[in-house]
Amino acid sequence: MTEQLVTPPERETADAGTSGPVRIPVERTWWQRHGRTATVWGVRLLLIAVLLTAWEMTAGSLFDITFTSKPSDIAGRLGEWSGDGTLWQHSWVTIQEIVYGFLLGAAAGALAGFVLASLQLAYRVLDPFMMALYSIPKVALAPLFIVWFGIGMHMKVLLAAATVFFLVFLNTAAGVREVDRGLIDAVRLMGGNRRDIALKVVLPSSMTGVLTGLKVAIPYALIGAVIGELVASNQGLGYLINDAAAQFDTAGVFATLVVLSVIAGVLNVLVGLIGRRVNRWKPIEAQG
């Protein structure tokens, strides 16, 4: 911060040969700005209210409560579980699995994608194998993971990570391979070495791919973790579902599903934030 370039807020109009765009302020009322969002949210809430009411009214007459339960029972179960701590304990386990699985898979996927796609030959050799592994349904790996890692948290974290890994890997590799040749040549002309090319061209240019990968992978981390718990576990939301179902406690199953939807909703908000970053990315300078 030794020397700040001072750009005058209003440009001299007679600047040599510059006839740039003209910027004008736009006045908008609160409703013009947020009206649409407010309407959408209003309708959403209304929809939920209608559905829940209809469910509550018809439960017991149209449907058998033993199979479909009803909203008031589910709410009761949620209250009960959150009171005795069951809910928090199991949710916390699942959330941890999602987060660790995601971080592990994403880091490994981004790194592998970056390195492999930079090595032309290695990429061509390994590409079909990667696609084959990617195509395996990750549930099919669960029994193997149980044998290797037991039924503790490790297995779920790794199952989530395995799913995330391939999504991030493939998107990163695609991003790296789509780097504009002309930009690489530009850096070579400036006397840049391979390191400069990697850091100043390939990395920022492939960021779009990496972020797309992260974005699509977030829900899969949840899916991986819950599937792991459904297959074999003694804690977590997947376990809770299994346990409730085994006791024919449909209210408990639905209550767990509600919690899972909330977690998924929060994750989707995170996805939305990343999505905004992705769209905004190209014109924005990578930090450092």
Place this chain on the structure above:
Amino acid sequence: MTDVLSAAGLTKQFAKDDQAIVALRDFSLTVEEGSFVTVLGRSGCGKSTMLNLLAGLTEPTEGVVSYRGEKLTGPDIDIGYLTQSDTLMPWRDVQRNVEMPLEIRGVRADERRTTAAELVQRVGLRGFEKHYPRELSGGMRRRASLARMLAGTPRTVLMDEPFGALDAQLRTELQEELLQLWQGSGQTVVFVTHDIEEALLLGDRIVVLGKLGRIVTDQKITLPRPRSVDALRVDPAFVGLHTAMAAALKEGSS
């Protein structure tokens, strides 16, 4: 005068399936230190291919490029190359794009900033330092690329139709600016264009290429400097040269 850049027997082929596309065949050229050579040729005659070879970006299939007596095996920071297509980094604003060659050389941040600001000003982009390439017009991007190339202070400059996309007035301004930059700088310039007038206005020497980079004409331009477009248009010597070059172009493409 010594030869800075020389090409001997350059052939460039692009392999495609079982065939090879020949873009340049047996091309030889020597460029003297401090001269301004304009290369004129129809679209597709191999001008960009030739510059890529002279810049060391691509390897010739046959032949050698020498720079200051040594065989050129890769890009050299002493040679600046303004390519035909824009290669500004889309994620860097104008200022940071112009700073890039200095950054790679490890110049200090504050020094970089001053140099870049001065160059941005010189190409008439003041006030657009914080704009990203996407937010600029095509002509402005060209000027930013020019500033970036100059930031590397090359002694030899290769330019591929740099002013093709600009409006006539801006083009004249930048041509004058380029001549000013060049005169007395001792820089060597190889300037590719398909505009006869531009070639004659700028160069000391004009090389007209025909198909596959065959040299049709190679002669000195002795028009007195400073030259101005308006004065030249009525100059009989210029008109004569113009007619001769148009004929050479026609001959080259037949």
